[in-house]
Amino acid sequence: MRCELDWIKSRARLFPKDRAVVDSATRMEWTFEDINNRAEKLAAYLLEMGVKRGDRVALFAPNDISYFDFLFACMKSGAIFVPVNWRLSEEEVEYILEDATPTVVGVHDSQATLVEKKKDYVIVPITNAAYVDGLETSVKTVDQMGTESEPLAMIYTGGTTGKPKGAILTYDSIRWNALNTIVSWNLCKEDTTLTCLPMFHTGGLNALSLPVLMAGGTVVVSKVFEAEQAVNDLIQYNCTIALFVPTMYHMMIRTEAFRRATFDSMNVFLSGGAPCPLTIYRAFHQKGLQFKEGYGLTEAGPNNFFIHPDEAVKKPGSVGRAMVFNDVKIVKDDGGECPAGEVGELLLRGQHVFSFYWNNPEATQESLQNGWLHTGDLARQDKDGFFYIVGRKKEMIITGGENVFPLEIEHWLSSLEGVNEVAIVGLSDNKWGEVVTAFVSLHSTSSLTEEDLREHCALKLSRYKIPKAFHIIDELPKTHVGKIDKKALQANDVNQSSSHHS
Incomplete structure (x- = not known):
């Protein structure tokens, strides 16, 4: 067993009795020795x-x-870990299972209905934290660990056509993201974080949970996000650093618990997943709390930048500069580098970047070019070298930290008889970051209502993809070349139709 790859075993050897993980709901605690023993038992199984x-x-x-x-x-056995977003629709879950073809599937009691139809894999029921004790195995040694460049995890991310893509993260990319984060953000064994972001996302798993564990700190795991409870957990467990998406912060700062709290143990609050409204910056600044935002994506870490909280106050909205072990640049359409102040596509490079998309060489080739990851996001850099994320090159909508691609919704709505044209756009919203909004024109003979459109969406789409508002209009605006003009729709946000919001 190679110690530099099986770092959880090394941690257990060095600090066996240190607290590693806490379940915020049950208050159960596990040491590094416990975590390693559980993993060894499951690996043998x-x-x-x-x-x-x-x-x-x-x-x-x-x-x-x-x-x-x-x-x-999986790290110990050489398998590829595939955490699945259980919020997806049945159709999307089925697609992922067919694409990944897992040999074994761990299923928590609360998610049993999602996978019970399939029987071509072994199911490990997770009834409670003691499920590991019930696994029977005669295997004594586990010696199938992969090498640095082999896949360790596959995290599915949205595709432009709505089909999720499995981003392959190697032993090295996960390790380098953690090391880069520890060194750049000065994490240590005194750190404690609260993980409310879903751990099937890179934000919940790789952003802070693994770096904090690797540094020897403690991860407090919360099953569900509830604003008041999150504030109380941060205080109760003496958390020092935490990451939430803006939607979560939007709810937290409105709680009585937040108004009362002083957060004596907290060093810094981090925001990610979507651009953070300045109202949230102000709420933390008024309490004298350090707050900053970052930028990442499944394919790169997700950690890429560092900004000191003092600089975040002077440069609100900036994600800072590249971390110690990665490079960042902004390029024009012709590939040339953008000067300060000019907006272009953000490119990333480093050992933390993903290797390829599972079963999708075309998408891989599009994303990885000449050693650089093309993020599809637009950014600019100021004269001091600080980076700002400006928007998305493609039309992806980020609502409450979830990625939504308009084309998938447009195709589905267009399939409904009576619908003429559809445009899905993201309109800015203080709580959700963006809200998915539908503009629909109908055939002259159609009597479809907004409720009909909503019900049609619910047949296939995950809840967070269903538009929050439907605007039925006579004709969608067009550009001079005849394309639907989404910019015009976003500019003329239909304020008078706010009653259409669900």
Whole structure:
């Protein structure tokens, strides 16, 4: 077993009795020795079930100790960990299972209905934290660990056509994201974080949970996000650093608990997942709390920048400069580098970048060019070298930290008889960052209502993809070349139709 790859085993050897993970709901605690022992037991079970190096092992669970069990068991056994977004529709879940073809699937009690139809894999029921004790195995040694460049995890991210893409993260990319974060952000074993972001996302798993564990700190896992409870957990567990998306902060700053709290143990609050409204910056600044935002994506870490909280006050909205072990540049359409102040596409480079998209060489080739990851996001750099994320090159909408691609919704709505044209845009919203909004024109003979459109969406789309508002208009505006003019729709936000909001 290579210690530089099996770092959780090394942590358990060095600091066996240090507290590693806490479940905020049950208050159960696990030491590094506990975490390593659980992973070794599960890894042995995976081998017993015939899992070979490179086989996929999926997990359907709310935030839970099982994420660490499965990730580290895959690390020890050479399998590829596939955490699945259980918020997806049945059709999307089915697509991922068919694409990933897992050998073993861990299923938390709360998610059992999602996978019960399929029987071509072994199911590990996760009834409670003690499920590991019930796994029977005769395997004594686990020695299938992969090499630095082999896949360790596959995290599905949205595709422009609505089909999720499995981004392959190697042992090295996950390790370098953690090391880069520890060194750049000065994490240490005294740090404690609260993880409310879903751990099937890179934000919940890789942004802070793994770096804090690698640094020897403690991760407090919360199954569901509830604003008042999150504030209380931060205080109760003496958290020092935490990451939330702007929607979560929007709800937190309105609680009585936040108004009362002084957060004596907190060093810094981090925001990610979407551009953060300045109202949230102000709420923290007024309480004398350090607050800043970052930028990342599944394919790169997700950590890429560092900004000192003092600089974040002077440059609100900036994500700072590139971290110690990665490079960043902004390029024009012709590939030339943008001068300060000019907006272009953000490119990233480093050992933390993903290797390829599973079963999707075309998308891989489009994203990875000449050693650089083309993010599809637009950014600018000021004269001091600080980066600002400006928007998305493609029309992706980020609502409450979830990525939504308009084309998928447009195609589905267009399939409804009576619909003429559809445009889906993101309109800015203080709470959600953006709200998915539909503009629809109907055929002259159609009697469809907004409720009909909403019900049609609910047949196929995940809840967060269903437009919050439907505007039925006579004709969608067009550009001079005849394309639907989405910019015009966003500029003329239909304020008078606010009663259409669901």
